[in-house]
Amino acid sequence: MAQQLLEVQDLHTQFFTRDGVVRAVDGVSFELAAGETLGIVGESGCGKSVTALSLMRLIPVPPGKIVKGSIMFDGADVLKMDDDEVRGIRGNNIAMIFQDPMTSLNPVLTISRQISEALELHLKMDKSEARKRTIELLDLVGIPSAKKRVDDYPHQFSGGMRQRVMIAMALSCNPKLILADEPTTALDVTIQAQILDLLKNLAREFRTAFILITHDLGVVAGMTQRIHVMYGGKIVEKADTAELFANPKMPYTWGLLRSIPRLDERRKAKLLPIEGLPPDLIAPPPGCRFEPRCQYRRDICREKEPELVHIPNSKPDHEARCWGTQQGGWLVDTDWRKEVGDTRVIEEIKQEVAQLPPEPKPGDVPPSPTAI
Amino acid sequence: MALSTPTKPTDPDFVRIRSTATADSGKNLLDVKALKMHFPLTQGIIFQRQVGAVRAVDGVDFFVEKGETLGLVGESGCGKSTTGRAILQLYKPTGGEVKFDGVELTELGGEDMRKMRRRMQMIFQDPYASLNPRMTVGNIIGEPLEVHHLARGREKTERVQELLRVVGLNPYFTNRYPHEFSGGQRQRIGIARALAVEPEFIVCDEPISALDVSIQAQVINLLEELQDRFKLTYLFIAHDLSVVRHISDRVAVMYLGKIVELADRVDLYERPLHPYSQALLSAVPIPDPAVETKRKRIILTGDVPSPVNPPSGCRFHTRCWKAQQICSEVDPEFIEHEPRHWAACHFPGV
Numbered sequence: 001m002a003q004q005l006l007e008v009q010d011l012h013t014q015f016f017t018r019d020g021v022v023r024a025v026d027g028v029s030f031e032l033a034a035g036e037t038l039g040i041v042g043e044s045g046c047g048k049s050v051t052a053l054s055l056m057r058l059i060p061v062p063p064g065k066i067v068k069g070s071i072m073f074d075g076a077d078v079l080k081m082d083d084d085e086v087r088g089i090r091g092n093n094i095a096m097i098f099q100d101p102m103t104s105l106n107p108v109l110t111i112s113r114q115i116s117e118a119l120e121l122h123l124k125m126d127k128s129e130a131r132k133r134t135i136e137l138l139d140l141v142g143i144p145s146a147k148k149r150v151d152d153y154p155h156q157f158s159g160g161m162r163q164r165v166m167i168a169m170a171l172s173c174n175p176k177l178i179l180a181d182e183p184t185t186a187l188d189v190t191i192q193a194q195i196l197d198l199l200k201n202l203a204r205e206f207r208t209a210f211i212l213i214t215h216d217l218g219v220v221a222g223m224t225q226r227i228h229v230m231y232g233g234k235i236v237e238k239a240d241t242a243e244l245f246a247n248p249k250m251p252y253t254w255g256l257l258r259s260i261p262r263l264d265e266r267r268k269a270k271l272l273p274i275e276g277l278p279p280d281l282i283a284p285p286p287g288c289r290f291e292p293r294c295q296y297r298r299d300i301c302r303e304k305e306p307e308l309v310h311i312p313n314s315k316p317d318h319e320a321r322c323w324g325t326q327q328g329g330w331l332v333d334t335d336w337r338k339e340v341g342d343t344r345v346i347e348e349i350k351q352e353v354a355q356l357p358p359e360p361k362p363g364d365v366p367p368s369p370t371a372i
Numbered sequence: 373m374a375l376s377t378p379t380k381p382t383d384p385d386f387v388r389i390r391s392t393a394t395a396d397s398g399k400n401l402l403d404v405k406a407l408k409m410h411f412p413l414t415q416g417i418i419f420q421r422q423v424g425a426v427r428a429v430d431g432v433d434f435f436v437e438k439g440e441t442l443g444l445v446g447e448s449g450c451g452k453s454t455t456g457r458a459i460l461q462l463y464k465p466t467g468g469e470v471k472f473d474g475v476e477l478t479e480l481g482g483e484d485m486r487k488m489r490r491r492m493q494m495i496f497q498d499p500y501a502s503l504n505p506r507m508t509v510g511n512i513i514g515e516p517l518e519v520h521h522l523a524r525g526r527e528k529t530e531r532v533q534e535l536l537r538v539v540g541l542n543p544y545f546t547n548r549y550p551h552e553f554s555g556g557q558r559q560r561i562g563i564a565r566a567l568a569v570e571p572e573f574i575v576c577d578e579p580i581s582a583l584d585v586s587i588q589a590q591v592i593n594l595l596e597e598l599q600d601r602f603k604l605t606y607l608f609i610a611h612d613l614s615v616v617r618h619i620s621d622r623v624a625v626m627y628l629g630k631i632v633e634l635a636d637r638v639d640l641y642e643r644p645l646h647p648y649s650q651a652l653l654s655a656v657p658i659p660d661p662a663v664e665t666k667r668k669r670i671i672l673t674g675d676v677p678s679p680v681n682p683p684s685g686c687r688f689h690t691r692c693w694k695a696q697q698i699c700s701e702v703d704p705e706f707i708e709h710e711p712r713h714w715a716a717c718h719f720p721g722v
Contacts (some may be wrong), residue, residue: 190671
């Protein structure tokens with residue numbers, strides 16, 4: 001496994017609060033090859049952002065602490081580095097795009113100052129070089145008239161433009177890995193489409209590895225090669241993207257797919273929500289974390305926690321953490337599509353896609369614009 | 373297609389609806405005509421003089437029928453929340469008419485309006501900010517009962533418990549404070565508060581956007597159940613198009629202070645006429661890689677222009693791929709292109 005860019009082993013990140021120890025990330029392991037895109041999906045509080053912050057060693061200490069595990073990045077353990085070494089990686093080899101472009105830029109510094117800082121620090125460029133490169137980067141992420149705007153302050157940019165600035169900043173040192181934490185959640189749909197399009201093209205062009213963290217299954221569907229679903233501080237399902245959506249093997253994933261209305265499907269008479277609340281991570285359920293909300297649960301689910309193992313009737317790298325769907329379980333033969341309330345067959349989906357209307361052309365059906 | 377004569381020909385901004393609500397206003401609970409809400413921009417330290425206006429809502433017409441849900445979608449800053457608040461007279465509209473059950477709200481005085489508010493309520497977006505942290509749940513839900521002299525004492529307590537039960541919470545929660553509840557539960561408390569006065573009409577202003585994915589469906593289902601049970605009429609404001617499709621009977625799309633398209637749910641989602649609606653629909657990511665990788669997206673360039681200084685002619689022409697000369701000169705009228713399907717575009721169609 002020498003070719004892996006990132007290998008996370010048994011990561012435990014905890015927060016020590018007055019009410020008790022919050023096990024925000026509780027034994028997460030995954031790996032990522034160079035140039036690969038990975039999606040981490042889950043609800044708020046499931047530990048996906050804390051996982052990303054742990055990779056960058058950005059967990060506030062105290063109250064937080066990475067208590068166990070290893071993070072091998074490019075052959076070195078991030079958790080064993082001293083502060084200077086970590087600083088050499090942050091922004092340089094691993095960059096991060098945050099959720100909220102309104103608060104993650106410094107309001108009193110110009111855009112040029114903020115992007116050049118990393119270039120001067122990590123790549124040892126001089127001022128004029130860094131400025132030139134900054135303008136190139138802003139051009140690259142599609143900021144119009146970059147030359148003029150480079151000396152503007154963040155408040156002079158709109159939300160979508162600020163997110164582009166953040167992306168330019170993340171790309172500035174040509175990192176091997178970019179962590180994008182809910183990069184489009186604060187944006188409107190049309191702007192979200194622009195930013196996702198940009199990220200997709202950049203990932204292809206630069207062969208940068210991406211970890212895309214989001215709660216929106218729609219966003220990861222079009223963007224990633226593999227998906228990990230997180231729930232209650234643990235990864236509960238791992239699969240490649242097509243496999244996860246075609247053949248999910250964890251009742252929580254079924255629940256997620258079932259509870260969101262989809263634009264391309266017939267309208268359902270009623271949504272089927274996941275009942276109950278996400279687990280309290282100070283005192284998580286003793287068995288499967290999803291057991292209290294799971295409609296397929298049996299006694300074993302409450303008593304013993306299932307491991308993340310390969311699931312029968314699925315692709316070799318498809319793993320899930322569920323007693324029901326693993327070898328010998330009672331959900332092995334359950335047709336998830338029926339459970340999800342989706343009665344369409346794959347063939348039908350393919351036909352519908354083929355029949356999608358072509359791109360609208362300017363000037364078709366121009367009824368005379370009448371005025372009285 | 374024949375056009376109607378404008379009812380107010382003197383007002384150049386007046387948007388026309390052919391066969392408007394007036395024809396069958398017996399069914400309409402709410403009639404909004406040429407509603408405008410401008411916020412002044414002032415300058416100066418001692419003497420404030422007005423230097424411009426944010427034209428948040430700039431002439432919208434629509435009606436809401438009794439018992440239906442009208443969805444109002446658009447991007448942030450397009451004026452959808454302002455519309456909701458201007459209808460409830462939480463802002464004093466700059467112009468236009470708001471008729472609720474035949475009564476013109478913009479002309480009502482304080483006391484009369486307060487009585488009307490019993491019939492129209494609001495559910496807010498942020499369940500963390502819209503509940504007073506120093507009041508118990510019982511007081512939060514009970515307050516409207518007292519204000520409107522509906523119940524007091526023991527009767528009030530019973531009513532509050534009943535309301536909690538209706539929204540799916542434990543009736544013994546009355547003495548707890550908002551911070552003891554999760555986001556979804558708080559939103560239920562907000563809903564119970566709105567229901568307390570037995571309203572007919574509720575403006576739901578992004579009621580689920582602050583909630584987790586798995587909780588959103590719970591709240592949507594609750595809103596639907598309550599609608600059936602209490603015969604409620606909703607104006608459902610949201611930016612999530614898939615949720616709006618699920619809950620609405622008709623949908624209005626707003627862009628920069630104007631409604632650009634209004635139609636029955638099926639018509640709007642299957643045959644959107646306005647290019648902006650088409651772009652919005654194509655921008656929604658679909659949770660299925662088989663569909664997502666093959667789908668063609670219309671990606672709009674640029675950002676929404678400022679409502680202080682909106683573009684001339686059609687407001688969407690700066691981002692529209694169909695735009696021609698006329699679009700930057702003449703503001704397209706809001707015309708009924710198909711039965712019950714209005715759009716404001718010079719070149720509507722697929």
